[in-house]
Each structure stands twice: as C-alpha cells, then as structure tokens.
Amino acid sequence: MKRNVLLQFAAMALLAAVPFAVYAHEGGKHPDQGSNSLIEEMLILQKAFQEIVVAVVLKDNKGVINAIEPMKGTMEKTHESAHTGKISLPKNSGKLDKFIKMDKEFHHNLHLLEESAQKNDYKNMHTLTKKLLDGCINCHSTFRK
Structure with a gap:
C-alpha cells in the first residue's frame, strides 16, 4: 500500500509539470489557441495518467x-505532425x-493496460502503470531540455 501511495504522488508531481514545460517551449500557447498536436497529446495524457494512477x-x-x-487517436496525430514538420523536439x-x-x-x-483492466488483472495493471511512468521519464529525459 505504501508503494502505491508513493507511486501515485510521484506520478502526480511529475505530470503536474508537463503543461508548464510544454507551454514554455511553445511560447505559452494552449492547444485551443493553435499549438501543436504534441502539446495536445501531453495535456490529454496528463489528465489521463493522473486518473489512471488513482484508479489503479x-x-x-x-x-x-x-x-x-481520450488518448485514442492522439499518437497518430502527433506522428503525422512530426513527419510533416509541424512539431519539433526541444532536445x-x-x-x-x-x-x-x-x-x-x-x-x-x-x-495492454486497458486490456488488463478489462480482465480485472490488477497485478498487471500495477506493473504496466509503473512501466508507463518509466516511459514518461525516459522520453522527457531524452527529448525535453
């Protein structure tokens, strides 16, 4: 239980900073004000991941x-924007x-997390949530300044 609580707080603290870091890179534009699909995906992901951690x-x-x-379809939009040069990675x-x-x-x-949730596989949901958080950290350390 203690580990779960720590995971929840760590995820929320990490994700709370996402929009501010992204806005700083994009000149403070909100997705509704014409910013790119990567920012839009990160903002949707922030909300989704906070809810995922609590639910797990x-x-x-x-x-x-x-x-x-709400995450469905965001990857494709981001990849399309990346390939057409509409977004750039800060690092x-x-x-x-x-x-x-x-x-x-x-x-x-x-x-896989969604499938585990559909099967009520709580152990795998926990494992995948940790894996997803590691993915956030690895991506941001590689591509964020």
Whole structure:
C-alpha cells in the first residue's frame, strides 16, 4: 500500500509539470489557441495518467478504461505532425525515429493496460502503470531540455 501511495504522488508531481514545460517551449500557447498536436497529446495524457494512477491504486478497472479513452487517436496525430514538420523536439530533434518508437511503445503499453483492466488483472495493471511512468521519464529525459 505504501508503494502505491508513493507511486501515485510521484506520478502526480511529475505530470503536474508537463503543461508548464510544454507551454514554455511553445511560447505559452494552449492547444485551443493553435499549438501543436504534441502539446495536445501531453495535456490529454496528463489528465489521463493522473486518473489512471488513482484508479489503479483503488483497483478501479472501469476508471482505468475511462481514463484511457481520450488518448485514442492522439499518437497518430502527433506522428503525422512530426513527419510533416509541424512539431519539433526541444532536445535531440534529429532522433525523431527514436521518439516515434518510444511513443508507439508507450501507446502499446496503454493498450495492454486497458486490456488488463478489462480482465480485472490488477497485478498487471500495477506493473504496466509503473512501466508507463518509466516511459514518461525516459522520453522527457531524452527529448525535453
């Protein structure tokens, strides 16, 4: 239980900073004000992941499923924008292929989390949530300044 609470607080603290870091890179634009799909995905992910962590801690499989739903389709929009040059990575911008690979793996893990929630597999939900948080940290350390 103590580990779950620590995971929840760590995830919320990490994700609370996401929009501020992204806004700083994009000149403070909110997604509704014409900013790019990567920012939009990060803001949707922030809300979704906070809900996922709470739902996993509470063993609320339906909460996990509901939290993942808004993420569907965001990866494709981000990848399309990346390939057309509409977004740029703040650090290691020449490693777009690595970013795309990491993003695909992250979304694959989201899909596995959703499947685990549908099966009421709480142990795997916990494992995948940790894996997703590690994915956030790895991506941000590689591509954020």
